[in-house]
Amino acid sequence: MNEKELAELSGGVESLGFRPLYRQVRDRLIRRLVDGVWAPGEPLPSEIQLAAELGVSQGTVRKALDAMAAENLVVRRQGRGTFVARHDEERIMFQFFKLVGDDGQRTFPQSKVLALSLARANAAERAALKLAKDTRVIRIRRLRSIKGAPVIVENIALPEPMFPGLAAMEPPNNLYGLYAMRFGVTVASTREQLKAVAVCEADAEALGATPGVPALKIDRLALSLERQPVEWRVSVCLTEKLHYLSELR
Amino acid sequence: MNEKELAELSGGVESLGFRPLYRQVRDRLIRRLVDGVWAPGEPLPSEIQLAAELGVSQGTVRKALDAMAAENLVVRRQGRGTFVARHDEERIMFQFFKLVGDDGQRTFPQSKVLALSLARANAAERAALKLAKDTRVIRIRRLRSIKGAPVIVENIALPEPMFPGLAAMEPPNNLYGLYAMRFGVTVASTREQLKAVAVCEADAEALGATPGVPALKIDRLALSLERQPVEWRVSVCLTEKLHYLSELR
DNA sequence: TAGTGGTCTAGACCACCGA
DNA sequence: CGGTGGTCTAGACCACTAA
Numbered sequence: 001m002n003e004k005e006l007a008e009l010s011g012g013v014e015s016l017g018f019r020p021l022y023r024q025v026r027d028r029l030i031r032r033l034v035d036g037v038w039a040p041g042e043p044l045p046s047e048i049q050l051a052a053e054l055g056v057s058q059g060t061v062r063k064a065l066d067a068m069a070a071e072n073l074v075v076r077r078q079g080r081g082t083f084v085a086r087h088d089e090e091r092i093m094f095q096f097f098k099l100v101g102d103d104g105q106r107t108f109p110q111s112k113v114l115a116l117s118l119a120r121a122n123a124a125e126r127a128a129l130k131l132a133k134d135t136r137v138i139r140i141r142r143l144r145s146i147k148g149a150p151v152i153v154e155n156i157a158l159p160e161p162m163f164p165g166l167a168a169m170e171p172p173n174n175l176y177g178l179y180a181m182r183f184g185v186t187v188a189s190t191r192e193q194l195k196a197v198a199v200c201e202a203d204a205e206a207l208g209a210t211p212g213v214p215a216l217k218i219d220r221l222a223l224s225l226e227r228q229p230v231e232w233r234v235s236v237c238l239t240e241k242l243h244y245l246s247e248l249r
Numbered sequence: 250m251n252e253k254e255l256a257e258l259s260g261g262v263e264s265l266g267f268r269p270l271y272r273q274v275r276d277r278l279i280r281r282l283v284d285g286v287w288a289p290g291e292p293l294p295s296e297i298q299l300a301a302e303l304g305v306s307q308g309t310v311r312k313a314l315d316a317m318a319a320e321n322l323v324v325r326r327q328g329r330g331t332f333v334a335r336h337d338e339e340r341i342m343f344q345f346f347k348l349v350g351d352d353g354q355r356t357f358p359q360s361k362v363l364a365l366s367l368a369r370a371n372a373a374e375r376a377a378l379k380l381a382k383d384t385r386v387i388r389i390r391r392l393r394s395i396k397g398a399p400v401i402v403e404n405i406a407l408p409e410p411m412f413p414g415l416a417a418m419e420p421p422n423n424l425y426g427l428y429a430m431r432f433g434v435t436v437a438s439t440r441e442q443l444k445a446v447a448v449c450e451a452d453a454e455a456l457g458a459t460p461g462v463p464a465l466k467i468d469r470l471a472l473s474l475e476r477q478p479v480e481w482r483v484s485v486c487l488t489e490k491l492h493y494l495s496e497l498r
Numbered sequence: 499t500a501g502t503g504g505t506c507t508a509g510a511c512c513a514c515c516g517a
Numbered sequence: 518c519g520g521t522g523g524t525c526t527a528g529a530c531c532a533c534t535a536a
Contacts, residue, residue, distance in 0.1 A: 018513070020524060046502060057526045062503085071498060078503045079533035096497055100442075193349075194493040196445040196463040196486075214445040214463035219492075237445075243468075244443040246495055248345055249320060267532070269505060295521060306507045311522085327522045328515035 021056055025064035028054070033073060033084060034225050036184050043081040044074065073188065073225070087180045087187070089173075096176070096190055099237065100245045101146075109144035109152060111173050114206060116140050118160060118167045125157045128221060128232040136160040138167045143206050151242060153206045154235040162230065176222075179230065186225050193219040194244065203236050216244060270305055274313035277303070282322065282333060283474055285433050292330040293323065322437065322474070336429045336436070338422075345425070345439055348486065349494045350395070358393035358401060360422050363455060365389050367409060367416045374406045377470060377481040385409040387416045392455050400491060402455045403484040411479065425471075428479065435474050442468040443493065452485045465493060 029044075038044055047065065051058040065082055068074045072095060075083045085091065089108050100106050121129070121137045129137070137157045144152040156175070158166065163183050172178055179185040197217045204211040216239045222231040237244075278293075287293055296314065300307045314331055317323045321344060324332045334340065338357050349355050370378070370386045378386070386406045393401040405424070407415065412432050421427050428434040446466045453460040465488045471480040486493075 022524075048502090059527080060525060063524085065503095076503065077534085079501080079535080081502060098495070098497075189496070189498040192495040192497065194443060194465065194495065195488040195491075196465040197488075198463050214447050216443065216445040216465075239444040239446075242444075244495075246347070246441040246443065246493075247438070248347075248441065249438040271505075297521090308508085309506060312505085314522095325522065326515085327513065328520080330521060 022060045022063040022067070025050075025054060025056060025060060026067050029064060029068065030073065030225060033186070034184075038084050040084045040086045040180055043083050046081065071188070073186075087174075087177045089177070092174060092176055096187070098192075098244050098246065099152075099242050102241055102243060107146050108173075109146045111171075112143045112145070113171055114141045114143055114153075116167065116171070121157070121159075125232065129157065129159055129229040131159055138163060140171060142171070146242075150207050150238075152235050152237045153203045154233055157232045158230070175231075185230055187222045187230055188225045188227075190220050190222045192221075195219075197236070199236060199238075207236075207238060209238060213238070215239065218244070271309045271312040271316070274299075274303060274305060274309060275316050278313060278317065279322065279474060282435070283433075287333050289333045289335045289429055292332050295330065320437070322435075336423070336426045338426070341423060341425055345436070347441075347493050347495065348401075348491050351490055351492060356395050357422075358395045360420075361392045361394070362420055363390045363392055363402075365416065365420070370406070370408075374481065378406065378408055378478040380408055387412060389420060391420070395491075399456045399487075401484050401486045402452045403482055406481045407479070424480075434479055436471045436479055437474045437476075439469050439471045441470075444468075446485070448485060448487075456485075456487060458487060462487070464488065467493070 029050075032038065044050070044065075045053070047058050047061045051061045054061065065074060065076065069076050069082075072091075073085055075085055077083070093106055093108050097106075097108065117139045118136060119139065121131050121135050125131065125137050126133065126135070131137070136159075138160050140156040140158075142154055142156070143150050144154065160167065162185060163179070166178075166183070169178075176187045179187060195217045196214055198212045199207065199209055199215045201211050203209075203215070204213070209215075216237045218233075218235040218237065220231075220233045220235070221229055222233070224230045278299075281287065293299070293314075294302070296307050296310045300310045303310065314323060314325065318325050318331075321340075322334055324334055326332065342355055342357050346355075346357065366388045367385060368388065370380050370384050374380065374386050375382070375384070380386070385408075387409050389405040389407075391403055391405070392399050393403065409416065411434060412428070415427075415432070418427075425436045428436060444466045445463055447461045448456065448458055448464045450460050452458075452464075453462070458464075465486040467482075467484040467486065469480075469482045469484070470478055471482070473479045
């Protein structure tokens with residue numbers, strides 16, 4: 001069953017001309033995730049079932065699933081099965097939320113929406129989200145607090161066509177969970193650019209801080225499974241009692 | 250040859266009571282790296298040779314080497330062999346140096362040593378580096394410039410026993426390369442804590458900046474292969490034309 | 499106890515590299 | 518061309534989970 005099918009899907013750069021079978025299997029399974037064949041938290045079929053269905057050996061399916069587990073797309077549990085990764089607060093917290101208290105405590109912040117609007121994308125938004133001219137975006141501005149103390153003010157921009165009707169909803173605390181549950185959009189990776197800045201007047205007022213105080217600016221672009229821009233978010237954080245934790249290996 | 254040897258080595262937390270063979274193989278190979286059996290850049294024996302020598306199958310050696318490649322300890326090249334990872338500027342740049350120009354350019358900075366001294370570790374150094382009382386540390390203060398413009402001032406503390414004689418040397422641009430080549434100490438991972446701060450008088454003078462300007466403070470602890478603290482480094486960075494890049498998946 | 503993922507082996511063949 | 522790592526298969530057995 002060694003047919004080198006000519007599936008063409010998203011993914012990393014390939015040497016073009018050779019596409020390992022397990023890579024093709026991975027891509028086909030990711031396609032099913034994108035299509036919502038299995039909901040987050042649900043178990044996939046067992047390795048043996050998938051192998052039989054796809055006409056490859058169990059070892060090849062295993063290698064594909066291992067790769068997906070390394071990408072945090074599925075969770076494997078010995079004796080139980082392989083499950084579609086969930087975007088609950090716990091996962092987000094450890095995967096994408098890197099702000100930690102100086103005492104080492106991680107606390108997921110509460111959020112308060114300050115403004116929500118719908119408008120044509122401006123030049124910056126079009127560039128960041130790779131949008132065509134005249135595409136509409138949803139803009140959210142919110143204040144996030146940890147233990148009652150306001151520490152982050154953030155401006156979020158979303159392509160409206162990807163999230164139809166979101167502008168009319170009450171945004172929950174955990175936006176990535178909403179994207180996944182209600183719009184089938186999975187945030188698979190992010191690219192963050194950090195700078196130190198002086199807090200501007202508007203942000204200072206929202207945060208209850210003195211204008212000009214140093215703050216950490218986090219410019220984040222979130223990408224979907226297909227590596228399409230999903231969300232652009234600029235956060236301004238007071239880091240007096242917090243820090244951004246980055247572990248490199 | 251399925252003897253579950255009772256090798257006890259560094260590494261992640263184990264369920265204690267079961268230690269996969271490939272894990273044991275990995276640990277034995279890491280032990281050899283630590284002992285300097287193969288120098289950085291040198292090829293390891295082929296999978297088949299290692300398998301024969303260690304009395305396991307080629308597949309098991311492969312799994313161990315794959316794990317080590319994922320940890321950036323070795324580099325595998327199809328058709329050539331498996332090589333001990335080098336700590337040259339290129340590798341450091343992409344693995345541990347996360348500052349990128351706003352134009353997307355990565356430039357390894359030039360360094361100028363401002364001060365170098367040898368002293369008993371103070372309380373903060375003992376805590377960070379997990380040192381016994383009265384251990385001596387080497388302190389280096391240096392200024393780093395990109396394209397001639399000073400952008401980083403950093404204070405480095407090293408356990409003197411781990412780097413005997415370093416205090417009398419002229420520190421090169423790339424310290425991690427020196428640690429590896431001259432002292433057999435490999436920096437395998439780092440933990441960085443980022444904050445926004447106002448530049449203090451002393452740092453401002455070194456950087457040629459105005460005191461009070463916002464800057465990015467990076468508090469980095471570097472760990473060896475055995476997960477022992479190797480270096481404590483606090484960098485203060487001007488991020489007007491730079492940013493810290495963090496990619497999360 | 500049945501079913502899952504995890505480990506280990508053995509062997510075949512493929513892609514890639516350098517002499 | 519020979520040697521390397523990379524892929525794929527098939528099958529045995531182990532560790533873990535839930536009923």
